[in-house]
Amino acid sequence: MSALKTPVSGKDQQTGHPGAPVTLVEYGDYQCRHCGIAYPFIKRLLAEKEKDLLFVFRNFPLQEAHPAAYMAALAAEAAGRQGKFWLMHDMIFEHQDNLHGNSFIDFAAALDLDMQQFAQDWRSEAVKQKVEADFESGIRSGVNGTPTFFLNGEKVSYDETYESLLQAVEAVIPQQR
Numbered sequence: 419m420s421a422l423k424t425p426v427s428g429k430d431q432q433t434g435h436p437g438a439p440v441t442l443v444e445y446g447d448y449q450c451r452h453c454g455i456a457y458p459f460i461k462r463l464l465a466e467k468e469k470d471l472l473f474v475f476r477n478f479p480l481q482e483a484h485p486a487a488y489m490a491a492l493a494a495e496a497a498g499r500q501g502k503f504w505l506m507h508d509m510i511f512e513h514q515d516n517l518h519g520n521s522f523i524d525f526a527a528a529l530d531l532d533m534q535q536f537a538q539d540w541r542s543e544a545v546k547q548k549v550e551a552d553f554e555s556g557i558r559s560g561v562n563g564t565p566t567f568f569l570n571g572e573k574v575s576y577d578e579t580y581e582s583l584l585q586a587v588e589a590v591i592p593q594q595r
Contacts, residue, residue, distance in 0.1 A: 422568040424555035429548070430474045431494075431503050434464050438472040440570060440590050442583075445476050445556040447564040448491060448510045449484030449517055452578060456565045457511040459580040463587060470591050475507060476552040478564050486517035491549045493522035496539035500531050 426432070426441055444460065446453040464473055477495070479487035490510050497506035509525045510517065526536045539545055556566070560573065567574040567583070574586045 420560035420573045422571040422573075423558040425571075426472075426474050429551075430476065431498060431507070432472055432474050433504050434472040435469050436472060438470050440467070440470050440587055441472045441474060442587065443474040443476060443568040445478035445552075445559075445561045445564060445566040447478055447480050447484055447487045448494070449487040449514065450480065450564045451514075453565045454511055454514045455578050456576070456583075457508075459583050461508075462580060463583055466584075467587060467591070471587065476556060477549045478553055478556045478561055478566070479549065480564060488549065489519060489522060490517055491552075492540050492545055493525065495545045495548050496536050496542075497526060497529060497531060499539045499545070500535060502529050502531060505529050 422443060426443060430443075442460075442463070444453075444456070446456075460473060464471060477491035479491045481488050494503055494506045494510060497503055506525060506529060509529065510522075513521060513525070522540070523533075526533060559566075559568070565576065567576050567586075569586055569590050574583075576582050576586075
């Protein structure tokens with residue numbers, strides 16, 4: 419088992435319950451088919467374990483295999499600068515089969531973002547550094563594919579079923595009470 423080397427902090431994109439006993443971190447790639455499979459499982463886990471779970475998404479774009487993944491990560495982080503990271507995150511995963519430069523502009527418009535600000539942030543050094551910092555933290559934690567999950571700092575085995583994630587979370591919850 420490998421451990422999460424970069425602790426969760428205020429710099430991370432987080433959703434769920436801030437004081438939750440369980441923190442689930444995903445290193446994900448927006449164009450990865452396997453991350454697309456995991457996406458509804460995470461939504462369901464957050465709904466079912468809302469008081470017990472904090473979810474953190476860290477960008478791990480595998481650019482050689484997924485040419486739009488890096489642009490998608492930048493778009494999500496740029497939307498996050500306007501408080502709409504999770505809306506963009508969801509929109510990208512829900513349209514995963516149609517990702518290209520113009521789609522991110524369309525998503526930003528659909529989310530009613532300030533388009534000038536979005537364009538500026540999407541190309542900004544700060545947003546690039548955030549995506550690269552996420553990626554580097556994944557490398558340091560032994561991530562070599564997506565999705566990779568960590569529960570309370572420990573790497574979790576995941577077999578592309580909801581049950582595998584649910585069992586991992588439920589195994590940790592009783593220990594935290």
